[in-house]
Amino acid sequence: MALLFGAIGVLALVSRTGCTGNPNVVGTNGVSEDYPDMDLGMAHRGPHFDVAYSRNVTALVGKTAQLNCRVHDLGNRTVSWIRHRDIHLLTSGRMTYTSDQRFISVHNPHTEDWILKIRFPQRRDSGVYECQVGTTPPIGHRMYLSVVEPLTTILGGPELFINMGSTINLTCVVQHSPEPPPAIRWTHHDEEINYDSPRGGVSVITEKGETTTSHLLVQKAKAPDSGRYTCAPANANPRSVIVHVLSGEHPAAMQHGGQLRLQYPISAVLLSVIVTLTGC
Secondary structure, three states, rough: HHHHHHHHHHHHHOOOOOOOOOOOOOOOOOOOOOOOOOOOOOHHHHOOEOOOOOOOOEEOOOOOOEEEEEOOOOOOOOEEEEEEEEEEEEEEOOOOOOOOOEEEEEEEEOOEEEEEEEEOOHHHEEOOOEEOOOOOEEEEEEEEEEEEEOOOEEOOOEEEEOOOOOEEEEEEEEOOOOOOOOOOOEEEEOOOOOOOOOOOOOEEEEEEEOOOOEEEOOOOOOHHOOOEEEEEEOOOOOEEEEEEEEEEOOOOOOEOOOOOEOOOHHHHHHHHHHHHHOOO
């Protein structure tokens, strides 16, 4: 019964303060900001938050997310987690107060960390979550969870046309990943490319960062080099492109030196006919 009244008290506090009790807000572009403790003059008299270990989190869609709240000198107080989107009490102590079983409260008695674990997170789970301590009045620390889905693209796709004997230059870009992919696998017709094969002239250059770029270079392209190439980052969805190695007539799209050049021979003929007929 005491736990129930404690949970009601937590919700009452959130209802009074709403999401504007802290001067920091989340921008409309979804960029998260740090949320400092609510300063009630009790930072060093009783429970207080260690903000260095209670920070914003970026997680991948479908991969378990964890928000950590470290509370010093907690004593016999209760730690609760609130979702600010709908002012919903998720957990209190180790008890779960939501029918969504993806939310779990985790605490090791030998630590000062209270963890809100979210299994199979989706982009809709992004938002502000607050860790609250049942003091009188309660104190809270807010964090922002950003759930992202990495995006993989191959520049110039889905089809590329190049001249026989030129260099195939495929550029794979991985964006919106909380960390650079540990590895990027290139395949040709679903078989992993061997950079030490007798064919030679095949290499890959990968630049990791906030945006990771991987360049696959195939020199002196031949007809057997045509086909489907796939870029498969370890932490993102794969992306494929169809390469056509041609000799003779050029199609509407040709890749030259890694760039895509568009040609419109048919449009040019039609325009010439129209100009002739109209006498312009």
